[in-house]
Amino acid sequence: MKCEKYLELISLYIDRELDQDLIDVLEEHLSLCQDCLVFFHTMKKTVTLSRTYYKKKCCRVPKAVSTKIFYHLRLIYKKEQF
Amino acid sequence: MEQSSSKALALLKENELIERAKSRDNAAFEELVKRNQAKIYNLGLKLLGNKEDAADLLQETFINAYYALPKFEGKSAFSTWLYRIATNNAFMKMRKKKIPLVRFETERSDSSREEFSLGMSDWSNDPGAHLRNQELKLLIEKSINALPGKYKTIFVLHDIEGFSTEEISKMLNLSVPAVKSRVHRSRVFLRDKLSSYFQPGVKQGANL
Ligand SMILES: [Zn+2]
Numbered sequence: 001m002k003c004e005k006y007l008e009l010i011s012l013y014i015d016r017e018l019d020q021d022l023i024d025v026l027e028e029h030l031s032l033c034q035d036c037l038v039f040f041h042t043m044k045k046t047v048t049l050s051r052t053y054y055k056k057k058c059c060r061v062p063k064a065v066s067t068k069i070f071y072h073l074r075l076i077y078k079k080e081q082f
Numbered sequence: 083m084e085q086s087s088s089k090a091l092a093l094l095k096e097n098e099l100i101e102r103a104k105s106r107d108n109a110a111f112e113e114l115v116k117r118n119q120a121k122i123y124n125l126g127l128k129l130l131g132n133k134e135d136a137a138d139l140l141q142e143t144f145i146n147a148y149y150a151l152p153k154f155e156g157k158s159a160f161s162t163w164l165y166r167i168a169t170n171n172a173f174m175k176m177r178k179k180k181i182p183l184v185r186f187e188t189e190r191s192d193s194s195r196e197e198f199s200l201g202m203s204d205w206s207n208d209p210g211a212h213l214r215n216q217e218l219k220l221l222i223e224k225s226i227n228a229l230p231g232k233y234k235t236i237f238v239l240h241d242i243e244g245f246s247t248e249e250i251s252k253m254l255n256l257s258v259p260a261v262k263s264r265v266h267r268s269r270v271f272l273r274d275k276l277s278s279y280f281q282p283g284v285k286q287g288a289n290l
Pocket of ligand 1: 035
């Protein structure tokens with residue numbers, strides 16, 4: 001199998017969704033091929049970095065935004081009553 | 083319809099609130115909005131990239147949800163159902179802004195598809211340390227925003243929000259294998275963009 005074929009399995013491997021026989025085949029290749037091993041580590045790091053980045057960026061809903069939604073909903077309730 | 087008092091509502095389980103809201107107990111619906119608004123607002127920020135659009139998305143999503151709620155059958159979790167409405171709204175906004183939904187902006191010119199970043203060194207192990215670096219933060223944000231809309235949405239739902247491929251397939255009307263392959267393609271694209279930061283000058287590739 002070419003490296004490209006192994007690389008297509010990397011995401012499933014990271015997500016633990018790969019069947020055991022393919023895990024064996026992939027792990028054997030990763031133990032022999034430095035390039036694919038680096039690809040595997042950097043793919044994992046890409047996910048971790050993105051996740052860490054967004055975790056630190058979580059925002060509260062601004063009060064004005066929330067108030068506006070409830071205002072609009074109440075207009076809708078009124079309309080629905082007629 | 084009989085209206086609940088908001089104090090009592092705060093103690094109710096979500097299922098109970100949904101049942102009441104379905105029969106137009108509006109206070110119950112508003113409690114559902116309160117409990118879920120932060121999730122949808124933050125999803126909007128990630129998918130659309132600015133506060134104004136995120137606020138619009140939030141409002142449209144709950145107004146749509148209000149009208150659609152009587153048809154909600156509880157086959158999926160309520161949050162999954164809300165995300166489905168929210169992502170559909172996000173796609174409409176992206177279309178209006180002419181943001182490509184499925185086409186990658188950088189079509190690679192060289193045809194050697196099997197090549198990838200050969201010899202790229204491993205990246206350092208502490209993501210927190212990296213993220214104190216402003217340049218990297220901007221690069222992550224820029225890279226995620228460069229993903230086509232549907233890929234970005236799938237990446238955010240799967241890798242950031244932690245939804246399963248099955249849940250995403252229901253939200254977006256895609257097959258599970260299609261979701262999985264888009265998760266992978268998104269990661270490959272992002273890894274490629276980030277690798278220029280970790281090792282400038284390395285040839286980029288790995289387009290699968
Ligand atoms: Zn290899």
